[in-house]
Amino acid sequence: MDHDGAMQRLTQYAAGGGCACKIPAGELEELLSGAGFATPGDPAADLLVGVETGDDAAVVRIEGGTSVVSTADFFTPVVDDPYDWGRIAAANALSDVYAMGGRPIVALNLLCWPRDVLPYDLAREVLRGGAEITARSGCHLAGGHSVTGPEPKYGMAVTGLADPDRLLRNDSGRAGLPLSLTKPLGLGVLNNRHKVTGEVFPQAIATMIALNAKASAAALTAGVRCATDVTGFGLLGHAFKLARASGVTAVIDAAAVPVLDGAREAVRAGFVPGGSRRNLDWVMPQVHAAGIDDETMVLLADAQTSGGLLIAGEIPGAPVIGELVPRGPHSVVVRG
Template identity: 45%
Template sequence: MSITKDNNPAPGETFRLTARCKAAGCAGKLGPADLAGVLEHLELPTHPDLLVGISTGDDAGVFRFSDDLAIVNTVDFFTPVVDDPFTYGQISAANALSDVYAMGGVPRTALNIVCWPQSGLPGEMLAEILRGAAEKAREAGVVVVGGHTVGDEEVKFGMAITGVIDPRRIVRNVGAQVGDALVLSKALGTGILLTAFKRDALADEHYQAAVRSMTQLNAAAASAMLKYDVHAGTDITGFGLVGHALKMADGSDVTIVFEESDLPLLPGVIEQCRAGMMPGGGNRNREYYAPSVRISDEVSDEIATIAFDPQTSGGLLIAIPEAQALALVAELQDSGHREAAIVGRVVARREHPIELV
């Protein structure tokens, strides 16, 4: 389905999904400062079978049913990041499924979450979004069992995912150990590239590379990491590499050191960063997380910016013993995660929980 550049096309013309998003950067999560301000007023839920709740900001919740069975619950939805509705559905599904994979679980069912204008957009576009999501769910072996729709001026779509997991083999975002290597399964830069796309400044080959990354499931990465002695893991999404790594560092009482030269980058992201294509979410991430990060003087401004870039359907960040890291990277690359790389290391706690050198 072709999409025009006009947000208010004449009858019979087509529509650009991303132009329906009112605020720059609105596709991302609520800013970390705003979210922290809300959560501090809430009483944390407790239950003897609630194995993972919200206390450490893990990627999903885990509830135990028996000694060898627990369920994993997560939900994620956002405004359009691309204009093709089918692709938008695929990206949204892959992004929602990723939280279950990050915990080491296997997703089983999904519920669609739809916010859609009462008028102004053809129903065929929504059907394409749902079709794209359903195709990605089938690829993951997930059954879409239903969903819910709400009238909204802005388009939003995502999924609530339920998965299963062995409660004895949960991968948390805490537990990283001194001496661990950090492996990242996907390249960075989707937020910056998508900002350039929305401003009609992105080359098609760079757009296609971003789409390939965002529609790639983290299923193979999750399967690979479970073959090793994983100490901690998370997926890199709206709070960027720094934000999600900071949760790991604080929860593990360690410092995580990222090497500038080792960070895998999507093609074109350096150039777009220089052109000022940072999304609003990236600026909010940097403002909130900067006090926790030491950035070496030798690190380029572009890499420093990319480290805070909010990712859509990003890769898994995995802390494992250094002796196993190269084998994991090789297996990830063989399974289709060609940009997988060792991006850093875990050291004893220092003044700053995150260092970029």
């Protein structure tokens, strides 16, 4: 609340919002290509998944036949309610572990707070939301790190465990496998409409706070070995990264892709975040999409926050939205 008793809108204190505030994918790849990461001379564990394929988390094998999954994710407010923002950010951070086929075991808060602008009561609600989600996931929340800064930011560093022989990786896809998606698209455009107008979209919040735990477990039970979560680079961006890493082409049936109620109307009304447009510009040279309208392409590239899993396989309750085929001239093909 501000000094007049009105609700302070957290989204107004951030230039971006949620995973749409990521560094654009093309710029990030250029940055990482020149970073020159050093490797340890006497490593304490075997690195199974690193930066090479742009997967969702790092994985190392340790003694005892298990592997440790490590990730970090944080972002500016995607909704105005601080408790909901905390829940969404926590679910999003945990998702990277689920996307690798792991189970999160411990998380640390990452908080940046403009202490001279926003009261700590709001920060406390953010942290309470994050704690609620980690408790629901069965993951310990054990402290963290905080700094002051001009924009509020929140997220988590998460550590999980996984079977090294049953990882879900983005480079394990093969031709002939169906593609399934476990959450509908449209989170980016609905969140942007919320930021501009203050309208609240319960269907978007419910989608973002839903954990990908059951989907991950179902994928492992079904013998799936290839998956990724759909977040800031949109469905097309993450499908492209999966296809490129696996040496195949991803075919997307646009009509089969689930979309949240109100998302198409938000696109038509012009509530498209800059991150979604940048996603589309980045991925289009790798996409063949003859005859697909701009509204659909924007939604397929829409920057998702705490989105679902894109799975190379089938699991109960997740619609099949396409398939992997032998590598062709394009990494992604969109069919009408």
